[in-house]
Amino acid sequence: MNTNEPVIEVTDLRRVYGGGFEAVRGVSFEVARGELFALLGTNGAGKTSTVELIEGLARPAGGQVRVLGHDPYTERAAVRPRIGLMLQEGGFPSELTVSETVRMWAGCTSGARPESEALSLVGLTRRAGVRVKQLSGGEKRRLDLALALLGRPEVLFLDEPTTGLDAEGRQETWELVRELRAQGTTVLLTTHYLEEAEGLADRLAILHAGRIAVSGTPAEVTASQPSRISFELPTGYFPGDLPPLDSLGITGHEISGRVLRLRTNELQRAATGLLTWAERAGVELRGLDIRSGSLEEAFLRIARHVSEQDAQAEQAGQAGQAEQSQHSEKEHVA
Numbered sequence: 001m002n003t004n005e006p007v008i009e010v011t012d013l014r015r016v017y018g019g020g021f022e023a024v025r026g027v028s029f030e031v032a033r034g035e036l037f038a039l040l041g042t043n044g045a046g047k048t049s050t051v052e053l054i055e056g057l058a059r060p061a062g063g064q065v066r067v068l069g070h071d072p073y074t075e076r077a078a079v080r081p082r083i084g085l086m087l088q089e090g091g092f093p094s095e096l097t098v099s100e101t102v103r104m105w106a107g108c109t110s111g112a113r114p115e116s117e118a119l120s121l122v123g124l125t126r127r128a129g130v131r132v133k134q135l136s137g138g139e140k141r142r143l144d145l146a147l148a149l150l151g152r153p154e155v156l157f158l159d160e161p162t163t164g165l166d167a168e169g170r171q172e173t174w175e176l177v178r179e180l181r182a183q184g185t186t187v188l189l190t191t192h193y194l195e196e197a198e199g200l201a202d203r204l205a206i207l208h209a210g211r212i213a214v215s216g217t218p219a220e221v222t223a224s225q226p227s228r229i230s231f232e233l234p235t236g237y238f239p240g241d242l243p244p245l246d247s248l249g250i251t252g253h254e255i256s257g258r259v260l261r262l263r264t265n266e267l268q269r270a271a272t273g274l275l276t277w278a279e280r281a282g283v284e285l286r287g288l289d290i291r292s293g294s295l296e297e298a299f300l301r302i303a304r305h306v307s308e309q310d311a312q313a314e315q316a317g318q319a320g321q322a323e324q325s326q327h328s329e330k331e332h333v334a
């Protein structure tokens with residue numbers, strides 16, 4: 001296979017649940033060999049619904065998925081041995097020990113790693129004899145990961161892999177994922193942790209209400225967000241006493257109490273202008289906070305923006321219904 005050829009290709013993907021609810025509404029993206037692509041999104045955005053289609057666990061209502069050049073649903077036998085799945089719920093028999101679980105799984109996996117290697121990869125060697133039901137939530141996630149890695153997959157699907165892990169466990173999992181990626185494994189990750197996506201992903205997409213709202217490298221997505229400056233107005237000063245905000249490259253502002261919050265796409269210019277003004281005026285900008293655009297900002301803006309759109313659409317719908325019912329009343333009266 002050409003190394004530039006995408007390992008995962010998703011085109012105009014759609015998923016409709018019983019009752020007609022469209023959870024995935026035309027999602028398209030590609031993941032190249034050796035790349036780590038992260039899907040982020042609010043609760044219910046459609047991450048799991050999308051990933052399950054790519055894993056071949058369900059048939060799309062529309063669009064196309066290709067994994068390693070095959071349809072993962074209709075050509076499951078060609079795809080399954082080459083991919084590793086770490087689902088949100090492993091669902092393994094709780095009475096088996098960690099070691100028995102790995103051996104059972106290895107029995108169904110061709111070319112499986114030795115048990116000791118799989119357990120040591122995820123730091124579970126010392127828990128080999130413990131029953132699954134006695135593992136902590138974080139240890140269960142590690143076992144899920146060990147099983148996903150058992151067949152040395154070319155493509156690894158990680159659905160919220162660090163949920164339930166403490167800070168150290170999370171760092172260890174990230175280190176392992178980085179190593180796997182360095183060895184050429186292609187990874188599709190869904191996560192709620194923005195720093196996880198920021199630290200691991202080559203590219204990412206933020207899903208909202210079944211659609212991709214923004215995608216790109218973490219740096220591209222972050223750079224598309226405005227930077228922020230906030231401080232307390234010095235006593236006796238008003239916003240009009242500052243230099244004209246647009247002359248400092250400030251594109252928006254709001255004031256609550258004495259705290260002024262500014263938005264800018266030219267952080268250095270805006271910050272320098274304000275600090276120079278404060279220096280000359282001999283005043284202190286208390287509580288000064290200067291921060292570049294962040295992935296968190298992008299995420300929150302998308303969630304807020306789309307909820308505003310939803311609210312507007314709902315209002316427009318209600319207004320339309322009210323108008324229609326007034327209209328039909330009039331027709332009735334006439």
Ligand SMILES: Nc1ncnc2c1ncn2[C@@H]1O[C@H](COP(=O)(O)OP(=O)(O)OP(=O)(O)O)[C@@H](O)[C@H]1O
Pocket residue numbers: 017018021023041042043044045046047048049050
């Ligand atoms: N089996 C199902 N039947 C009907 N609706 C479903 C089903 N599974 C999911 N949904 C709905 O589809 C939407 C997307 O759900 P999905 O689980 O894909 O979101 P998600 O982004 O993975 O969310 P989370 O971050 O909470 O895991 C939600 O509105 C959810 O209620």
